[in-house]
Amino acid sequence: MMTVEDLKNKISKPVTKFNTGGFRPKNTIEESWIGKVFAYNEDEDIPLDKNGNPMLPLAQFYLPNLPYVHPNIKNTKLITVFVSTEWPECFEPMGDHWLIREYESLDSIKIKNLETPNSVVKPFPLQPELDNNDFPLWDGGGLSMEDEAEVLKLENKGIIDDYFDITDHIYDHKIGGYPSFCQSGIGDAEGFGEGFQFVFQIVSDYKANFNVIDGGSLMFAKNSKTKQWSLYYDFY
Numbered sequence: 257m258m259t260v261e262d263l264k265n266k267i268s269k270p271v272t273k274f275n276t277g278g279f280r281p282k283n284t285i286e287e288s289w290i291g292k293v294f295a296y297n298e299d300e301d302i303p304l305d306k307n308g309n310p311m312l313p314l315a316q317f318y319l320p321n322l323p324y325v326h327p328n329i330k331n332t333k334l335i336t337v338f339v340s341t342e343w344p345e346c347f348e349p350m351g352d353h354w355l356i357r358e359y360e361s362l363d364s365i366k367i368k369n370l371e372t373p374n375s376v377v378k379p380f381p382l383q384p385e386l387d388n389n390d391f392p393l394w395d396g397g398g399l400s401m402e403d404e405a406e407v408l409k410l411e412n413k414g415i416i417d418d419y420f421d422i423t424d425h426i427y428d429h430k431i432g433g434y435p436s437f438c439q440s441g442i443g444d445a446e447g448f449g450e451g452f453q454f455v456f457q458i459v460s461d462y463k464a465n466f467n468v469i470d471g472g473s474l475m476f477a478k479n480s481k482t483k484q485w486s487l488y489y490d491f492y
Contacts, residue, residue, distance in 0.1 A: 257406070257409050257410070257413070258406045258409075258410075260416060260422055263403065263406050263407065263422075264389075264391075264422060264423070266403065267392065267399065267403055268388065268390065268391055269390050269391075269432060269433045270324045270387070270388045270390070270432055270433070271386075271387050271426055271430045271431060271432040271433035272322045272324045272325070272384045272385070272386060272387075272430060272431045272432060273384070273385050273387050273428040273429065274288060274290075274382035274383060274384055274385070274428060274429040274430065275383040275385065276290060276380045276383075276429070276463045276464055277380040277381060277383075277463055278383060279381065281381035285318060285334075285362065285365065286318050286320075286321055287318060288315070288316060288317045288318050288322075288381070288382040288384060289315065289316045289379060289380065289381055289382060290314065290315050290377070290379070290380055290382055290429065290458065290461060290466065291313070291314070291315075291375070291377035291380060291464045291465075292316060292379035292380075293313035293314075293315070293316045293336045293337075293338070293370070294316065294367050294368060294369065295316055295334055295359070295362075295365050295366075295367065295368075296336075296365070296366055296370070297359075297364050297366070298364060298366050300357070301368075301370065302338065302370050302372055303338050303355045305340035305342065305352060305353055306340070306352035307340075307342065309340070309341065310372040310373070311338035311339055311341075311353075311354070311355060311372065312338060312339050312340070312341060312372050312375050312376075312377055313338055313370070313371070313372060313375070313377075314337045314338060314339050314377065315335075315336070315337040315382075315429075315458055316334070316335070316336045316337075317334065317335045317336075317337075317382075317431065317456070318333070319332055319334065319335065319431075321384075322384050322431065323384060323385070323386035324386055324431065324432050325431060325432070326431055326455045327480075328453060328478040328480050329358070329431075329456075329478065331360050332358050332359065332360055333360060333361065334358070334359040334362060334365070335356060335359075335456075336356070336357045337354075337355075337458065337476075338354065338356075338357075339353065339354045339355075339474070340352075340353040343469070344487060346487065346488045346489060346490075347449065347487065347488060350484075350485055350487070354487055356485050376466075377464055377466045378463070378464050378465045379464075380461075380463060380464050382429060389424060390424075390425065390426045390430070390432070390434055391423035391424060391425055391434065392423075392425070392441075392444065393425055393434065393436070393437055393441055394419050394420070395437075395440045395441060396437065396440045396441030396443060396447075397425075397434055397435070397437060397441040397443070397444070398435070398441070398443050398444035398445075398454075407419050427459060427473075428459060429456075429457065429458050429461070430456065430457055431455065431456040432455070432456070435454045435457055435473070435475040435488075436457060436473045436475070437473075437475075437490055438471065438473070438490045438491050442488060445477075447488070448477035448486040448488055449477070449479070449486045451479045451480065451482065452478065452479045452484075452486045453477055453478065453480065454475060454476075454477045455476055455477055456476050457473050457474060457475045457476065458473070458474045458476075459472075459474075460472060460473065460491075468489055468491055469491040470491040470492050471491055471492045472489050472490050472491025472492065473489060473490070473491075474487060474489045475487070475488050475489060
C-alpha cells in the first residue's frame, strides 16, 4: 500500500495559476489578460461567429515568462482566446462559436486596439503564480482507477478520513494541472477526445464580469499529434 506522501507525489501536478488584477499593468506583449486581446497578426481581426457577429476577446496568455507551461504548448509563445456570446456545444469544433489562436513566433505580431461592441467582460491583467500541488477532483477529475483504489485503502485503514483531507484543487484560471469540473468530471485526458489532454482553463470571474452560465469553467484540451483543440464546460 502506498503512503500518503507517495500518493500525493504521484498524483499532484504543477500549474501556473492566475490572479485577476491587483496591480498596474504595463500594457506590453509580455503580460497575460482576461477580457482583452491586443495581439494579432497583420491580417487578423476579431473573429466572427457563425452568425457573423464579433466574438468576445476573452483572454491572452504570454507563455515565455510563465513559471509552468503544459508540454502540449511548449513551443507556443502566445495564445489568444475568443468566444461567441452564443455558447458553443461542448466538444463543438473550433470556429463557429469559439476560437484559439496560437503563435509560435511573435515576429509578425501587431498590437491592435480592437474591441467587440457591448462586450460585458471587463479587461484585467493576470498575475501568474506557480503552484506545484494541484490535485484532481474525486469524481471523474483525473484520478486513475488504481489511484482511487489506493485512496480507498488509506481510508479503510483509518490513515485518512477521506481524499479531501490530503489534497487541494486549484479553481483559478490556470495552465496545467487538472480541470475544475462543477459536475461529475470527464477526466483530464480521453474524455476530451482520443489523444487530447487538458491544457488550460478560464473560470467564471466575478471581477472581470465573466460567468460561464452559472459559475462554470471553460476547459481546453489539445491533441499533441493533430494540434487540434477541444472545449468542454460545465456549471453549477
